Amino acid sequence: MVTYEVKIKTGDKKRAGTDANVTLVLLGGDGKVTKPLALDNWLWNDFERGQLDVFTCQDDADIPDVTDIKLRRDTSGLFSDWYVEKIEVTNQKSGVTSVFPILRWVRPDVDLYFGKYDTYLPQSDPRPEQRNEELQRKRALYDYTEKTPGxxxxxxxxxxxxMFTSAVKFDLLLKKYMFKAEKAGQMLFGGTAWETLEDLTEVYSSLFGIPKDMKDWKSDINFGWQRLNSVNPNVIRLCTEIPEKFGVTEEMIKPFLEGLTMSQVIVNRRLFIVDLEILDGIHTADGFICPIPIAxxxxxxxxxxxxxxxxLFQQKGPDNPVFLPSDPPYTWLLAKMWYNVADSNYHQAITHLGNTHLIMEGFCIAANRCLSPTHPMFKLLAPHFLFIIAINxxxxxVLVSPGGWIxxxxxxxxxxxxxxAKKGVRTWRMDCEGNYPEWIKSRGLFSKDGSILPTFYQRDDSLTLYEAIRNYVTKYVNLYYDSSDKLLNDEEIQNFGREVSTPKPEGGCGVLGVPFENGKFSCPDQLILVLTSVIFTSSVVxxxxxxxxxxxxxFPPNYxxxxxxxxxxxxxPLKEGDILKYLMDKSTTLDTMTITKILSERGTNALGDFEVNYTYDPPAVQIVDNFRKELKEISVKIHERNKTLERKYEYLLPEEIPNSISI
Structure with a gap:
């Protein structure tokens, strides 16, 4: 008689626990099989949500290394549904532990088989019927629609x-900061209207914390920093010529070029431009104006x-002046504030909502529809899809609905x-915007020696992290596709590529620039680009x-x-009092403080520290461990760099980057 220790981790999901009767059969590579082992601890409520249960079972069959298990439950009890995260089986005689990641809802009255580590390409899965049936069920659950045309x-x-706890987390954060807002409101609304710009600063330190930009918000250095290292560094590009529609002349800007000519600064790649022409024709809220600036x-x-x-607007003319740093101080300050109105609206619609949240949801749906949970590429991607559908x-x-915060x-x-957002996603390409080095090169912002925009720390950190993620994905993909034939014969990954690249009217995601040529991934490098893009966008971007x-x-005057x-x-010339008239009322200020504070909270674990572990195959585990080590090394380098900076860039420290789009 041999004793086996069985550990079962029930998942932490709504209704994950079960009252059903559960049996487990252990199988070995030598053909040995145990009898069905009833898993029940006397006088104990087994299989509760998030619970780890340990069972001691005995059987005549001695299986030194358990290679497969057969799991079954019935429909007994008040709540019989059951989501299992992981099962571990240890032969007490041999001391060998076998791990079986389940990560599934266990259907009733069906024998479900799982292999050790549960990691197979579809063509090598010993139980294709079970796998295909499971995928059919998932395809019915994960169906596409174009909720908003375009x-x-x-x-x-x-x-x-x-249906996750992210909605719950968001609501809890909202309650937390609304409570603070009530206190702030007493301070804000208890007094008179803003008398000076500095009045607004009094509500920050003890309640919400001081926004980093508030200290130096009026300066040109801060305004330049925002173009590179704040929320929207995706629109600046190298300037090689001045557009005809832009009324700026060399004579206007000559005093600010440190003795150089415009030709010299262009040749030396020191001149840059932002043109937010994409805002032209966009609806504005009643009574408000959004500029369409060039800077x-x-x-x-x-x-x-x-x-x-x-x-501030596209076509030069007498009523559309070019504002300069030599203008009266408050006039120049107001021009920068109006520019930031346009930039902030672009950021929320395109940089944030369209080009991360919405584009990545399609990849999440496609992965669930096309890839079995047993597929190694599903295991690679799954941590980076956590909560994205729910938060979207x-x-x-809530936020983008009529009458909502937006x-x-x-x-x-x-x-x-x-x-x-429709305008922005219409031109997003995986081989450009989704491939960060190419995106930077396409805008003329890449240089090996760092001579172009040496204070563009967001770019530098992003390039380093992109390379780390690409290296991680390359090793992982090559582990399972050590020949092109394995990739070509993998129907699931080919279906995934087909669905993400097929136009929306034909039932796909309609993503442009996917390297899925002639209806297939023909080499691992193509797949590596796609998976790197998804992970990088879901985390770093x-x-x-x-x-x-x-x-x-x-601090709303800042941005x-x-x-x-x-x-x-x-x-x-303008005075400070003129600036105050442009600012929103105290209620809107409070809304902005509250929601942006919530949105700046981290929602999931840091990159590489996965909430749910999908990878147990030992060679793959080593690749994940190496990725984590590389992230730690990157963190050390960023911290060392920041020690030398008066103003630190910390948003892309690996420990500050969540795995997924969860808030």
Missing amino acids: LPVQIKTLPEDE LFFTDGLGQLKPLAIQ NHALN DKTLAIGSTGVLEL HAAANFAQYDAYG PFKLNGAPPKTTN
Whole structure:
């Protein structure tokens, strides 16, 4: 008689626990099989949600190394549904422990088989019928729809598995900060209207914390920093010529070029431009204006980016002046504030909502539809899809809905946000925007020696992290596809590529630039690009766009979502009192502080520290461990760099980057 110790971890999901009767059969590679082992600890409530249960079982069959298990439950009890995370079996005689990641709902009255580590390509799975039946059930649950025409596909009906605690977390955070807001409100509304710009600073330190940008918000150095290291560094590009529609002249900007000519700064790659023409024609909220600016920037001798000129609308003309740093101080300050209205609205609609949240949801749905939980590539991707469907559903129903936070606080309102997001995602390509090094090169911002924009720390950290993720994915993919034939014969991964690249009217995600040529992934490098893009976008890109929000927007004059009145049409001198008239009321200020504080909170574990462990195959586990080591090394280097900086860039420290888009 041999004793086996069986450990079963029930998942931490709603209704994951079961009252059903459970049996387990152990199988060995030599053909030995135990009798069905009834798993029940006397006078103990087994298999509760999130619980680890340990059972001691005996059987005549001595299986030194358990290679497979057969799991079965019935429908007994009040609650029979059961989600199992993991089963471990140890032969007490041999001392060998076998691990079986389940990560599934166990269907009733069906024998379900799992192999050790449960990691197979479909063509090598010993039980293809069970695998295919499971995939059919998932395809029915994860169905696409275009909820808003022109936006990426989303889930048709939210599966129960995706109804997560992230909505709960968001609501808890909302309650937490609304409580603080009530206290702030007593301070805000108990007094008179803003008398000076400094009055607003008094509500921060003890309640919400001080936004980092607040200290130096008026300066040109801060404004240049925002273009590179705040929420939206995705629109600046190298300037090689001045557009005809831009009314700036060399004579205007000559005093700010440190003795150089415009030709010299262009040749030396020190001139940069932002053109937010994409905002043209976008709906705006009643009574509000969103500029459509063009702005010019220069890298000074210290490597700092500074603004040279701002034109708030597209076509030059007498009522659309070019604002310069030499203008009266409050006039120049107001021009920068109006520019930031446009930039902040672009950021929320395209950089944040469209190009991370919505585009990545399609990949999540496709992975669940096409890849078995047993597939090694599903195990690679799954940690980076955690909560994305739920948070998107919650955000669109709460934040972007008519009358929601976006409607109340942004110049373009919820209608404009959706219009703008459509414009942005229409041109997103996996081989450009989804391939960070190529995205940087396409904008003329890449240099091996770091001479272009030397203070562009967000770019530098992103490139380093992209390479680390690409290296991780390359090793992982090559482990399972050590020949092109294995990739070509993998029907599941080929279906995944087909669904993400097929146009939306034909039933796919419609993602452009996917290297899925002639209807297939023909080599591992193509798959590596796709998987790297998904993981990088879901972690690094989203972190860069999301977690600087309170520091940028928490002090609204620094980076306003909207302003009262209309942008100035002259460069006439203004006073501080004139600036105050443009600021939103105290209620809107409080809403902005509250929501951006919530959005800046981390929702999941740090990159590489997965909430749920999907990978147990020993060679793959080693690859994951090496990835974690590389992330730690990157963190050390960023900390060392930051020691030398007066203003640190910390948003892309690996320990600060969540695995997934969860808030």
